Amino acid sequence: MTLRFVTTNEGKVREARDYLAELVDVEQFDYDYTEVQSDSLADIAARGAEEAFEAAGGEDPVIVDDAGLFVGELDGFPGPYSSYVEDTIGIQGVWTLAQELDDRRAAFRCTVAYTDGETTETFDGAVQGRIVAPRGTGGFGFDPIFEHDGTTFAEMSTEKKNALSHRGRALAKLADWLAEREE
Numbered sequence: 001m002t003l004r005f006v007t008t009n010e011g012k013v014r015e016a017r018d019y020l021a022e023l024v025d026v027e028q029f030d031y032d033y034t035e036v037q038s039d040s041l042a043d044i045a046a047r048g049a050e051e052a053f054e055a056a057g058g059e060d061p062v063i064v065d066d067a068g069l070f071v072g073e074l075d076g077f078p079g080p081y082s083s084y085v086e087d088t089i090g091i092q093g094v095w096t097l098a099q100e101l102d103d104r105r106a107a108f109r110c111t112v113a114y115t116d117g118e119t120t121e122t123f124d125g126a127v128q129g130r131i132v133a134p135r136g137t138g139g140f141g142f143d144p145i146f147e148h149d150g151t152t153f154a155e156m157s158t159e160k161k162n163a164l165s166h167r168g169r170a171l172a173k174l175a176d177w178l179a180e181r182e183e
């Protein structure tokens with residue numbers, strides 16, 4: 001089975017390919033789906049997947065992955081604005097803001113939505129950590145400033161990050177669900 005991962009972000013594809021290698025072929029479909037206005041990551045991702053499924057030709061199943069970094073003491077900022085914040089103030093800017101906080105705990109959250117045109121399902125994953133000064137060269141996005149158990153996500157291999165991360169946890173649920181359906 002081929003699964004088309006609808007995203008402009010190659011880092012996400014690398015992680016999904018690594019994780020799902022034994023189950024499906026993951027191909028990137030570089031398409032910027034419409035992110036509907038909603039507080040629910042699941043709603044945004046599910047509607048995005050359905051739109052992208054049609055845009056991709058309506059044959060192979062697709063997934064989309066809506067993720068964000070949520071800093072507790074900043075009431076979850078940048079959360080749904082994570083992409084915009086990365087493009088504007090950047091990870092250094094987020095570290096500068098976080099430096100002023102007493103409590104730098106944060107979470108990454110991710111919702112993966114799958115659709116094959118008939119069935120749409122969403123899978124959530126989250127991981128706790130804290131914001132630190134940038135370290136490491138692996139991963140992508142906010143990984144250099146997100147520390148989990150003393151190591152930043154940018155200091156981990158893809159395999160290690162997948163074993164712990166928001167995306168890895170969501171992909172694990174997707175993989176279980178796909179495997180069950182194939183039985």
Ligand code: ITT
Nearest residue numbers: 007008009065066067068082083086140141142143
């Ligand atoms: P698509 O929407 O095209 O998939 P995107 O990069 O815009 O790509 P998101 O909206 O889901 O994806 O991501 C929001 C931001 O969070 C963006 O700046 C990402 O780089 C960042 N991000 C997402 N997952 C991440 C991860 O695992 N590690 C670090 N940063 C991540």
Ligand code: NA
Nearest residue numbers: 035066067083
């Ligand atoms: Na996005």
